[in-house]
Amino acid sequence: MKRRVSRFVVLAAVALLCVSARIASAQPGLVIVVETTKGAFAFETYPNEAPKTVAHVIQLVRDGFYDGQHFHRESDWGRGQAATSGTPVGVPEMSKKRTHTKGAVALAHTGDPAKADSQIYVTLADRPDLDGRYTVFGHVVAGADVPARIQRGDLITRMYVRE
Helix, strand or coil: CHHHHHHHHHHHHHHHHHHHHHHHHCCCCCEEEEEECCEEEEEEECCCCCHHHHHHHHHHHHCCCCCCCECCCCCCCCCHHHHCCCCCCCCCCCCCCCCCCCCEEEECCCCCHHHCCCCEEECCCCCHHHCCCCEEEEEEEECCCHHHHCCCCCEEEEEEEEC
8 A cells, every 4th residue: 555655646746747847838938028109018938939039039128229229011121230130040930839819929031030130020910821931939918009009110219128
């Protein structure tokens, strides 16, 4: 009987560790806050699915790269070279788990996902046609109404990582 109980305890402990590991790996990453001339929104990041992309964008945020940048749309490319950090992520990190649902935050590129750099976009509706083509690395968790109000030329006054 004692052996059966100790086996049960060991199995229960292993099961608990597996569940804990699964919960930990499903935890969202850091939250980035985007303050704009139209209000603020925040998005959680997905470091488990797009580790290099998340690290790259967080570094740009911490360096103040986005502060003072203007929003643009597909037909515009921001401020030319000033709208790129000059250092692409280097690898595409597409995920079947993280898709272009409304509020997805992804990294744009000019045709090669490995050359994606600093151009971030937020989907205003479900966009399954973009899945597998662009890296989704986050999702809006606060101020979901703000991205739809943003127009070309509006300003990012400040972006920061919520600690």
